[in-house]
Amino acid sequence: MNDPFQEKRRESGVLSCPFQGETVPMILRHADVRAAAKDWQTLSSDAPFRVPIPSEEDVRNVRQLPVETDPPEHSPYRKLVEPFFKRAKDPQVIAQVEALIHRLLVDAAEQDAIEIVREFALPLQSHALTYLLNVSETEATTWISWGTHVFHDGDNSEAKGSALDAYLDCQLDLAAENPGDDFFSVLTQSSIDGRPLTRDEMMGFANLTFAGGRDTIIHSISTIFHYLTEHPEALAFLRKEPKRIVNATEEFFRVISPLTHIGRVCPVETDVHGVIVPPKGRVSLCWASANHDEDAFDAPEETRLDRKPNPHLAFGAGTHLCLGAPHARLLVRTLLQQLCVHVSEVALLDAEPRVEDEAEYKRTMGFESLTVSLDRHSIA
Numbered sequence: 001m002n003d004p005f006q007e008k009r010r011e012s013g014v015l016s017c018p019f020q021g022e023t024v025p026m027i028l029r030h031a032d033v034r035a036a037a038k039d040w041q042t043l044s045s046d047a048p049f050r051v052p053i054p055s056e057e058d059v060r061n062v063r064q065l066p067v068e069t070d071p072p073e074h075s076p077y078r079k080l081v082e083p084f085f086k087r088a089k090d091p092q093v094i095a096q097v098e099a100l101i102h103r104l105l106v107d108a109a110e111q112d113a114i115e116i117v118r119e120f121a122l123p124l125q126s127h128a129l130t131y132l133l134n135v136s137e138t139e140a141t142t143w144i145s146w147g148t149h150v151f152h153d154g155d156n157s158e159a160k161g162s163a164l165d166a167y168l169d170c171q172l173d174l175a176a177e178n179p180g181d182d183f184f185s186v187l188t189q190s191s192i193d194g195r196p197l198t199r200d201e202m203m204g205f206a207n208l209t210f211a212g213g214r215d216t217i218i219h220s221i222s223t224i225f226h227y228l229t230e231h232p233e234a235l236a237f238l239r240k241e242p243k244r245i246v247n248a249t250e251e252f253f254r255v256i257s258p259l260t261h262i263g264r265v266c267p268v269e270t271d272v273h274g275v276i277v278p279p280k281g282r283v284s285l286c287w288a289s290a291n292h293d294e295d296a297f298d299a300p301e302e303t304r305l306d307r308k309p310n311p312h313l314a315f316g317a318g319t320h321l322c323l324g325a326p327h328a329r330l331l332v333r334t335l336l337q338q339l340c341v342h343v344s345e346v347a348l349l350d351a352e353p354r355v356e357d358e359a360e361y362k363r364t365m366g367f368e369s370l371t372v373s374l375d376r377h378s379i380a
Contacts, residue, residue, distance in 0.1 A: 003301065004361040005289035014273045017284075017360040020054050024282045025275040026261060028289040030296035030313065032273065036264065036285050038318035043264035043283055045320060046070045053263045053284055059151040059161035060211070065204035067212065067320060074319055076192050081205055081323070084183050087132050088326035096131045097330055100124065101338045109342075109376035113349050116370040121221035122148060124331065125214060132327055133183035133209070142167065149215040168206045172199070183209070213324040216258035217331060219354065219366025223256045224332065226370055227303065228339070229348035237305060239340040248305035249333045254312035255303050257288035260356060260363060262316070287313045288363065345375040 008015040009028040016025050027033050036043050048063035049056045063069075066077035087093045104124055108114040126143040130136065147153030150164050175184035187202040228234055238244050261284040266277045277283055290313045292300040297307075315322035322328075339346075350371040356363040 002364050003289070003292040004363050005286060006292065009289050009293060012274065014275055015286075015289075015360055016275060017358055019282075019358070022282060024053065024263070024284050025272050025277060026284040026286045026289070027273065028286050028293075030290040030293035030311075033285050033287065033290040033313060034317050036283070037313070037316055037320070040070045040319055042266065042270060043285075044070055044267055045264060046073075047263070047265035047282075050265055050282060051263050053261055053282075055263070056151065056211075059157045060207055061165075062200050062203045062207055064208035064212070065201060066323075067208055068204075071319055077205075078323070080190055080192060081183075081186075081209075084133060084186070085323045085327060087134070088330045093131045094330065094334070097128055097334050098338070100127050101331075101334050102342070105338055105342055105374065109374040111373075113371050113373050116222045116225045116372060117148065117218060117367055118369070120225075121218040124221065124335075125217045128327070128331055129209075135182045135184070143210070146210075148218050150211050153215075164207065164210060165203070168203055168210075172202055172206070213322070213328065215366075217328055220252065220256050220258045220328070220332060221335065222367045222370045223258075223365070224252055224335065225346055225372055226348070226351060226367065227252075228346040229372060231303075232345055234305060235340055235343065235345075238336060242337070242340065244306050245333055245336045245340070247308050247310065248336060249329055250310045250312060251303060251305055251307045252332060253314040253328070254291045254297070254307075254310055256365065257291045257312075257314050258365065259314070260288045260365065261286040285316075287316065288365075343374050347373045347375075349373060 005015060005026075005028050013027065013029045013032055014025050015028060016023050018024070027036050045051055045068055048068050049060065051064070051068050066074050066081070069077055101124065104120055108120060114120055122144055123140070126140040127137060129143065130140050146160065146164070151157045151160055154160060171184045172188055175182065176188040179185040179189055184206070187197060187205055190197055192201070238248055263282045263284055266272070266279065266281050266283060268279050270277045272283050290296070294300055296311060315325040350369070352368040352370070353364045354366040354368050356365060
């Protein structure tokens with residue numbers, strides 16, 4: 001993977017880059033990013049619409065929960081939905097994911113070619129999310145229709161945001177009328193600080209659930225498939241010692257760093273490693289740079305599937321450690337397990353890389369499309 005931040009990371013540890021007309025200092029060094037992620041008093045997440053970069057004022061009208069809050073408000077919000085995201089460790093959910101990935105691999109191997117992004121990774125993410133949220137798997141058909149990102153896959157982000165709002169409103173109405181034990185029902189039946197959740201709070205939880213982590217999983221999966229086309233020895237290496245799959249999963253997340261960075265807002269004027277940020281100005285915590293920092297990782301440019309320890313920050317750090325991390329780990333770990341058992345070779349047929357083209361850096365991460373063939377003779 002390319003590392004467009006290396007020079008600035010070594011030189012000053014900060015890269016100032018314009019986003020939507022605002023110059024944002026990107027914190028680049030591993031130790032600095034980790035410390036910043038834990039310093040919510042100085043670098044606040046209590047900034048509706050402005051935590052993602054680019055910001056999302058034009059595509060949604062609710063504060064995403066719990067990510068756009070600070071302690072102490074953050075904790076009760078997080079505890080309310082955390083049980084659903086922990087379902088990724090439930091044996092029944094694990095079995096469902098295993099069966100899903102096996103089915104997708106069998107279907108893929110029966111074809112001469114499979115486009116990984118939209119024909120494999122997108123269905124995988126969507127169907128697996130139904131298990132996590134404990135809703136009917138038929139909902140995945142709708143979610144697949146939204147593409148790789150509920151806002152940014154396509155030309156009209158505002159219209160996509162409105163379509164998501166309409167869908168979520170409908171699901172919350174249905175759950176309120178006939179509650180069960182699914183994600184939407186829990187939102188309609190839950191209280192916080194002794195009062196029921198408002199509809200905006202329910203929408204904030206649901207909005208994040210569908211907008212956050214979707215494209216990151218999809219791009220991680222496509223990048224792993226591409227890696228296997230260039231390193232055919234990798235599956236044999238993992239197959240020889242299956243325990244390596246856990247370390248390989250973490251290494252893929254480090255190398256891929258599917259979320260380049262995330263924003264924080266300074267409540268007051270702040271000196272960020274020599275860059276003065278005005279009150280309400282934003283700062284970027286650059287996970288992608290931190291995960292390639294030579295001071296934290298030996299030979300960070302190498303993908304070492306047995307790397308250990310691996311203190312990567314692909315899921316963030318501190319209070320806002322990614323809720324979806326167990327889910328993402330389950331999907332990648334299970335994919336590698338199933339590939340080792342059922343596939344002997346992945347061959348590249350066509351690839352269109354996805355490039356983040358910003359004013360001060362270009363970063364290749366994931367694929368717009370990736371077409372491969374699988375060795376069908378090894379599928380069981």
